[in-house]
Amino acid sequence: MSTGKRLAKRSIIGTRVCAPGEDGKYYSGVIHAVKTPASYSENNNCINLTPNTRYSVRFDSRQGNLGRVTAEFRETDLIGPGFRSITGIELVPGQKTYVTYNGREVAGEVVKHHFENDEVFITICPPGCEGPFEVQKRLEEVRLLESRKSARLADQDTDFARLADMAGDRKRTASHTIDVPAPSHHFG
Structure with a gap:
């Protein structure tokens, strides 16, 4: 039995989630504790999980949830x-x-x-744009959490995906013929 503080591979601790705020908006945070009430079964003394499991979420910012840093939520709220x-x-x-x-x-x-109608109207301002404008998206195209970016690349402004696309452009414009040297015959 391990006594270290290392989390299990499939631990829910550290999972990024969105939780509802008091104003009806969802705010991003990280699960930092799970509180599971347990009841013991009479026949085999094993622990049975009840649906009253609470997840303690640490929000990314204080303003994020009207001044709360942490709060507890049910699974259906997250x-x-x-x-x-x-x-x-x-x-x-x-x-x-x-x-x-x-x-x-x-x-x-x-x-x-x-x-x-499954329509969400969102104001965005992409980089290089003069000002914000409105786009219409279906709900399944909208995310509440930012996509994960490698910690190694988090502080870099270089968009490596765009660089990869440029490399693909060069491949498409390359010649369709391959120059192969003629075989040389050396005897002896």
Whole structure:
């Protein structure tokens, strides 16, 4: 039995999720504790998990959840990997979101959400744009969490995906013929 403080490979601790705030918006954070009430079975003394499991979420910023740094939530309240998806919730105006625009992830803010039509109107301002403008997306195209970026690349401004695309352009413009040297015959 290991006594170290290393987390199990499939531990839920450290998972990035979004949790509802008191204003109806969802805010990003990290699960830092799981509180599971247990009941003992009479016949085999094993622990049975009950549906009252609470997840303690540490928010990314204090402003994020109206001054709270941490809060507890049920599994059904959380959005993220291993929990609920964004489909089935109604986004409120001002909700911070992420969408893909011209092949790049762009942060935006919800203007309105027509839940019955599955239309979300989001104001975005991509890099190199003169000013913000509105785009219309389906709810399943909207993300509440920023896509993960390698910690090694987090502080770099270089977009390596674009560099890779440029390399692909060079390959397409290359000659379609291959110069192969003639075989040389050396005897003896």
